[in-house]
Amino acid sequence: xxxxxxxxxxLVETSGLGKRYGSITAxxxxxxxxRRGEVYGFLGPNGAGKTTTLRMLLGLIEPSSGAAEVLGQExxxxxxxxxxxxxxxxxxxxxxxxxxxxxxxxxRYCGVPDERVAEVLGQxxxxxxxxxxxxxxxxxxxxxxxxxAALLKDPELLILDEPTNGLDPRGMADMRAIxxxxxxxxxxxxxxxxxxxxxxxxxxxxxxxxxGELVIEGTVDELRGGGGILVKAEPLEEAQRxxxxxxxxxxxxxxxxMLVLDTDPERAAExxxxxxxxxxxxxxxxxxxxSLEDAFLELTRGETV
Amino acid sequence: xxASLGAELLKLRKRPxxxxxxxxxxxxxxxxxxxxxxxxxxxxxxPTVPQGxxxxxxxxxxxxxxxxxxxxxxALYPENLVSNLTPGFxxxxxxxxxxxxxxxxxxxxxxxxxxxxxxxxPGRYAVFSGKLxxxxxxLALLVVLTFAAGAVAGYVITALEGAPVGWPAxxxxxxxxxxxxxxxxxxxxxxxxxxxxLRSTALSIGLxxxxxxVLETIILxxxxxxxxxxxxxxxxPGQNSNFLANSFSGQSQGGFATPQQPVEASQAALVLLxxxxxxxxxxxxxxxxxxxx
Numbered sequence: 001x002x003x004x005x006x007x008x009x010x011l012v013e014t015s016g017l018g019k020r021y022g023s024i025t026a027x028x029x030x031x032x033x034x035r036r037g038e039v040y041g042f043l044g045p046n047g048a049g050k051t052t053t054l055r056m057l058l059g060l061i062e063p064s065s066g067a068a069e070v071l072g073q074e075x076x077x078x079x080x081x082x083x084x085x086x087x088x089x090x091x092x093x094x095x096x097x098x099x100x101x102x103x104x105x106x107x108r109y110c111g112v113p114d115e116r117v118a119e120v121l122g123q124x125x126x127x128x129x130x131x132x133x134x135x136x137x138x139x140x141x142x143x144x145x146x147x148x149a150a151l152l153k154d155p156e157l158l159i160l161d162e163p164t165n166g167l168d169p170r171g172m173a174d175m176r177a178i179x180x181x182x183x184x185x186x187x188x189x190x191x192x193x194x195x196x197x198x199x200x201x202x203x204x205x206x207x208x209x210x211x212g213e214l215v216i217e218g219t220v221d222e223l224r225g226g227g228g229i230l231v232k233a234e235p236l237e238e239a240q241r242x243x244x245x246x247x248x249x250x251x252x253x254x255x256x257x258m259l260v261l262d263t264d265p266e267r268a269a270e271x272x273x274x275x276x277x278x279x280x281x282x283x284x285x286x287x288x289x290x291s292l293e294d295a296f297l298e299l300t301r302g303e304t305v
Numbered sequence: 306x307x308a309s310l311g312a313e314l315l316k317l318r319k320r321p322x323x324x325x326x327x328x329x330x331x332x333x334x335x336x337x338x339x340x341x342x343x344x345x346x347x348x349x350x351x352p353t354v355p356q357g358x359x360x361x362x363x364x365x366x367x368x369x370x371x372x373x374x375x376x377x378x379x380a381l382y383p384e385n386l387v388s389n390l391t392p393g394f395x396x397x398x399x400x401x402x403x404x405x406x407x408x409x410x411x412x413x414x415x416x417x418x419x420x421x422x423x424x425x426x427p428g429r430y431a432v433f434s435g436k437l438x439x440x441x442x443x444l445a446l447l448v449v450l451t452f453a454a455g456a457v458a459g460y461v462i463t464a465l466e467g468a469p470v471g472w473p474a475x476x477x478x479x480x481x482x483x484x485x486x487x488x489x490x491x492x493x494x495x496x497x498x499x500x501x502x503l504r505s506t507a508l509s510i511g512l513x514x515x516x517x518x519v520l521e522t523i524i525l526x527x528x529x530x531x532x533x534x535x536x537x538x539x540x541x542p543g544q545n546s547n548f549l550a551n552s553f554s555g556q557s558q559g560g561f562a563t564p565q566q567p568v569e570a571s572q573a574a575l576v577l578l579x580x581x582x583x584x585x586x587x588x589x590x591x592x593x594x595x596x597x598x
Contacts (some may be wrong), residue, residue, distance in 0.1 A: 058424045061596035078428050086424040092417040098320055108312035149421060294497035 010159050011036050011188050012057060016066030017256050018212075019052050026052040028212040029066065034157075034190050034205075039183050041203030041220075042192040045300055049212040050163055050192045051089055054161050058086055059191075071157060082110075085155035087163055091146030095135035097124060106149045120148040124178055140171035146223045147178055158182065165194065176202070200292040210300045223295045229268055232284035233275060240242040242278040246271060260288060309427050313409075318442050321490055322408055330401050331454050334393050339458035340380055343465075346377050383459035384471035387481040389555050390455045394448075394485040395550035398440025399543065402444060402489040403513040406496025409440050410588070411506030419597050429593045437585060440493055441486075447487040452478070481553055484574065487545045492517065493576045494584035495542070501588040517543060539568050542580045548573035 011034035017030040027049040027120050034040040044050045057060045057068055059076010073080030093102040099270070103117040119128045124144040137145065143163055150158055158255065164172045164193050176198055183189040183202070199206060200220055207217040216223060233239035239259050244252040249271070251262035261271065265287035317323050350368045380389055386430035413419045422432055456472075463470050473481075492513075498507035529535070538544055545568065552570035568576075 051544070055420075055597070060420055060423060061598065076423070076428075078426050078431075081424065081426045088420050088424065090417075092421045094320075094416065094418060097316070097322060101315070101319060105312045105315050106421065106425055108308055108315060109422055109432075111308045146421075148423075153426070255542060 009036055010034060010069075012040075012068070012070050012190060014053075014066065014068040015245065017051075017053065017056060017063050017064035017068050019056060019061065020064040025212050027056070027063075027209075030209070030212075030214050032207045032214060032217060034188060036156075036188055037186050038204040039189040039191060039202055041199035041206040042190060042209065042294060043196070043199060043206055044192075044209035048300075050209055051161055052207070052212075054088055054159055054190070054192060055085075058084070058159065060088070062270065082153065083156045084155070084159060085150030085153055086161075087143075087146040087150045088159070088161045091142045091149075091167070092140070093134045093145060093149075094107045097135065098131045098133055099137065099141075099148075100130040103149060103152065104147065107152055110153050111184065112152050113239075116138045116152055116154075120151045120273045123151060125147045125174075127234070137173075138169050140174065143167060143171070143175060144178065147175075151182060156187060157189060160189065161192045162194060163191070164198065172198075196296055201234040206292070208296060208299050217301045220292060223292060227267055228288040229261040229263055229271060230284070230286050230288045231261060231271075231275070231282065232257075233259060234283070238278070239280045239282075241276055242275055242280060243271060246274055306427075306431045306434050306438070309431045310436075312422075313435045313439035315440065317409070317439055320408075322445065326401055326405055327450070330397060330447065331451060333397055334390070334451055335454050335458050338389055338393055338455065339462065342377070343381055343462050344372055347380075349374060351463055352440040359457070368576075377461070378466060378468075381462045382468060382471065383456050383463060384473055386452060386455050386459055387473045387477050389459075390452060391481045391484060391553040392550045393451075394488045395543070395546035398485070398489050398550075399492040399517045399546060400514055402492035403496040403517060405443070405509055406440060406493030407500040407506055407509040407513060408496075409436060409500075410497045411500030411509050414500070415506050423597060430589065433589050434502075434591050435552050437497070438495075440497070441490060444489040444493060445482075445486045448482055448489065451485065452482065455514070459554065475542075477553075484549050484553070484570070487574060487577050487581070488549060491542055491584075492579045494581045494588070498584040498588040501591050540576060542577065545573040545576040545580075549577065 012034035013218055014030050014032050017027060019027045030053060042050055055074050056063050057070055067074050070080045071083045100117060100253055104114055107114055107117055120128050124147050126141060126144050126148060129141060164175045168173060205219050206223055208215045212236055231239060236254055236259060240252045240254055248267055249261050249263045253260050268285055272285050313589050354363050355368055454565060460470060496513055499513050503509045521541060525538060525544055548568045549570055
């Protein structure tokens with residue numbers, strides 16, 4: 001971080017970014033900002049425009065409209081890429097080279113000494129298989145090599161596009177651990193993922209993209225919404241009537257045999273007392289924890305990821 | 306660009322197909338230009354003379370055949386290295402160089418490795434120029450190796466024949482090295498251009514080979530006496546590769562002297578240079594402008 005730079009200074013900022021392929025709009029008027037030091041989750045269903053956006057940020061494809069800045073530079077400029085490590089979609093390397101030689105090739109491209117290769121191989125726990133040919137690697141090992149290549153420059157911004165895609169549960173767990181390890185400290189991570197649980201655990205802020213447009217951007221809590229209270233009571237209709245009349249309760253709906261109250265969860269004790277005094281038998285009362293998945297499905301109108 | 310050059314050289318050096326192509330080229334060149342030619346000359350049968358031919362005439366025929374054999378053998382000696390080897394660069398050279406150029410560029414599209422390379426640090430022009438420079442170095446090394454192998458083969462034949470060893474003039478050798486490299490570079494650049502436009506290795510190699518081996522031959526052998534058409538033919542890369550390569554043949558002490566070339570070697574070299582420049586610039590333009598998807 002340079003002197004006078006705020007931690008909230010965006011490392012990645014887009015303004016009206018768009019990409020069209022003929023009559024198809026892949027990304028439309030996208031405005032996102034990734035702040036220094038945060039882990040930013042980029043969520044969206046398949047074909048939402050996540051990879052297209054990341055490719056534009058890396059200078060691999062030219063935007064049709066709008067602009068973007070990565071580390072204060074034009075996307076794809078050597079100055080900007082100096083501080084960026086990226087893994088875009090499936091890892092792509094030379095099949096006839098070993099993992100180590102593939103990294104040596106990449107190290108030469110970015111002007112990093114060969115000694116760094118051994119370090120990053122260790123970071124992704126691939127040192128033991130470094131001399132094997134890339135074509136003999138399992139998918140999990142290929143993904144780890146991709147992360148190793150992204151780490152070569154010890155970048156301040158790491159862009160990972162669905163790094164756990166196609167991995168088995170063990171591979172996913174390993175990759176998640178690696179991401180947590182490499183994403184700590186001052187390093188900023190822009191992570192595109194299908195795994196909502198993973199994003200929920202790892203990311204500080206999330207941007208949801210749907211049909212090429214940013215639907216929402218905020219912290220995970222903000223995305224989940226204010227929450228509410230879930231009540232199990234007898235008789236349920238009476239409980240609904242009483243609760244709906246209470247001050248601060250903005251909604252009372254019966255869903256799956258439970259009463260869902262749209263209110264501040266802090267008011268749980270007060271609501272319980274009111275229901276009991278009205279002769280309602282309350283057997284369960286707890287804050288409604290809306291998962292990121294619920295929020296995501298609501299935002300993307302039920303489309304699966 | 307130097308960083309890219311280092312990376313490209315490492316890739317080419319470690320790539321099996323580079324070595325396979327180089328081995329095929331060297332083996333076929335030495336086999337056809339030296340081993341086979343020497344085996345035929347060494348085992349040439351005596352001349353068949355009709356029964357009743359006078360002894361003096363039979364002796365004359367035998368001397369003529371011996372002189373011819375000597376002349377052919379001299380063409381294989383190291384002093385005739387340039388005239389014996391350079392014509393081969395316009396025969397097997399074009400398809401080989403085209404394959405090498407198409408492989409170097411097309412494989413990056415096939416393996417989708419450009420996205421990994423271009424997100425490292427170098428700009429697109431640096432990656433592209435590093436690739437071309439590395440390809441040029443490999444081709445130049447191949448040309449040097451070819452002449453070195455030819456020199457060894459010629460030396461062995463000289464030793465077997467007990468003839469004195471002579472070497473070509475240094476200037477002539479340098480000119481031949483340059484001509485060989487230029488011919489190969491032109492065709493490699495065509496391979497790079499095709500692979501860049503088609504974003505494919507197989508298709509670019511296929512189309513390139515059809516052009517270099519079939520179309521060029523058909524066009525050049527069309528029995529059209531029209532002067533304009535004949536002049537236009539002189540601007541084809543295959544034809545100019547032949548002109549440049551064969552420009553060294555007439556200087557042979559032995560062997561067959563080729564007929565007068567319709568185009569000077571310098572003009573042929575300029576045409577090939579122009580083709581190389583156009584291919585490289587077009588490929589660079591397309592590579593720079595196109596999205597990497």
